[in-house]
Amino acid sequence: MMSKFTGKGFMDDPSLSDRERLDAFRSSIESATSRADLDQVLMNRLIVAFAEKMGCKTILWGDSDSRLAAKTLANVAKGRGSSLIWQVSDGMSPFGLEFAFPLRDLFTIELRNYAGLFPELSRLILPDELPSETTLTKNLSIDELMMRYVLTQGEKYPGIMLNVTRTASKLQSSEELTDLSQVKALNSAMHALGLVLI
Numbered sequence: 001m002m003s004k005f006t007g008k009g010f011m012d013d014p015s016l017s018d019r020e021r022l023d024a025f026r027s028s029i030e031s032a033t034s035r036a037d038l039d040q041v042l043m044n045r046l047i048v049a050f051a052e053k054m055g056c057k058t059i060l061w062g063d064s065d066s067r068l069a070a071k072t073l074a075n076v077a078k079g080r081g082s083s084l085i086w087q088v089s090d091g092m093s094p095f096g097l098e099f100a101f102p103l104r105d106l107f108t109i110e111l112r113n114y115a116g117l118f119p120e121l122s123r124l125i126l127p128d129e130l131p132s133e134t135t136l137t138k139n140l141s142i143d144e145l146m147m148r149y150v151l152t153q154g155e156k157y158p159g160i161m162l163n164v165t166r167t168a169s170k171l172q173s174s175e176e177l178t179d180l181s182q183v184k185a186l187n188s189a190m191h192a193l194g195l196v197l198i
């Protein structure tokens with residue numbers, strides 16, 4: 001089954017450990033964006049499976065406004081705007097669990113500053129692993145490009161990044177959407193950032 005999602009040279013070897021098979025699978029994927037997407041899907045599925053096993057009804061995500069803005073821009077750039085409804089907004093996910101983002105109004109820098117006052121909180125914050133400035137743009141995933149953009153431009157224009165996240169959180173599923181005003185508002189916010197939607 002894995003071979004249908006990989007590059008031409010991949011051969012699954014069931015005799016390898018699960019970790020070795022996953023590493024071989026990941027290394028066969030040529031696109032940085034596809035690898036990042038796979039990692040995100042696997043992480044989300046793992047968290048959802050754990051929440052279901054523990055009998056949870058809601059998952060509280062620790063994404064800051066900066067992370068949510070980068071997720072919003074990356075998903076729209078990849079043509080996956082419809083997934084924004086559950087990836088950045090409070091509400092029901094397609095997994096049958098509620099997703100909530102209680103840190104949505106806080107920027108990454110604000111969270112780091114607060115955690116600096118309470119050292120025991122610092123270990124709870126997973127830093128966004130940004131590639132070095134010398135990494136060629138063509139070697140970055142769309143997610144990494146958007147995170148870099150948000151972190152550099154967000155310092156200059158925090159209000160715009162906040163508007164991107166707030167606008168995306170107002171979107172509704174296509175069954176609930178009665179007009180295009182919310183899509184137009186998101187398009188306007190992204191246009192203000194210099195990003196063009198097709």
